[in-house]
Amino acid sequence: MNDCSCNKPCVSCKKEKKCPSPCGCAEPTFSIEAMPDDPTTLRFNINGKSVWYDFEPVVKSGETCTTLNVDTARRTLQYNGECSEQTIHARELGSILHLADLGDVKENTINDNGILNYRKDADCGEGCEGIDNGWVSTNPVEVGDTALDYILGSDADGKMKSLMPPTDTTTFSYLAWAAQDKAKWVKPTEVSTIPVKDGFKYPLYLDPNSGEIVIHKEAS
Numbered sequence: 001m002n003d004c005s006c007n008k009p010c011v012s013c014k015k016e017k018k019c020p021s022p023c024g025c026a027e028p029t030f031s032i033e034a035m036p037d038d039p040t041t042l043r044f045n046i047n048g049k050s051v052w053y054d055f056e057p058v059v060k061s062g063e064t065c066t067t068l069n070v071d072t073a074r075r076t077l078q079y080n081g082e083c084s085e086q087t088i089h090a091r092e093l094g095s096i097l098h099l100a101d102l103g104d105v106k107e108n109t110i111n112d113n114g115i116l117n118y119r120k121d122a123d124c125g126e127g128c129e130g131i132d133n134g135w136v137s138t139n140p141v142e143v144g145d146t147a148l149d150y151i152l153g154s155d156a157d158g159k160m161k162s163l164m165p166p167t168d169t170t171t172f173s174y175l176a177w178a179a180q181d182k183a184k185w186v187k188p189t190e191v192s193t194i195p196v197k198d199g200f201k202y203p204l205y206l207d208p209n210s211g212e213i214v215i216h217k218e219a220s
Contacts, residue, residue, distance in 0.1 A: 104134040114139050151175065153183065196220045 064082040075090035100107035114137030150162040
């Protein structure tokens, strides 16, 4: 009678060829699984016997020193990695960024020929910082008006400035190029005698149809 109870080691059983193949002994098992809330702790299971092993010290000892630093003078990002040191220049980084990618720029306001203006949250009370503060784009044509309090321009260096209202805001003044005084508000100058040139005087008249101020050359 064949002894297939496997009371003896499977190797002996197979050598004696008393048991049908495969032998009735259990096959060896081996498995590894991580602790659910601690992935660096592993459980090794060998033939039904388990043991836990904490691999965190192994992982820590094998960690590399990787840093990312900002060089403000060179306008670069310095990446010191495991294998090499890399430099990202401001121009390279800027090539993938659009103005609308900035957090305080209102992307939905950007339009053709728009000018950026910073607006504070009008609903924010005194002493608070509005969450809707940001830059918006406005097109001067789209936000045109029938009257202005200030006229925007620039000085000879291109610095933006506004022209203040005339000193006397109750009467008419005219915006004109005032020779050496450049662009400014002017009023007609009252003279005691009519200016004459080459025997002609040049009084001003108002065109009743167009409203244009015109002159008529008259003999003096």
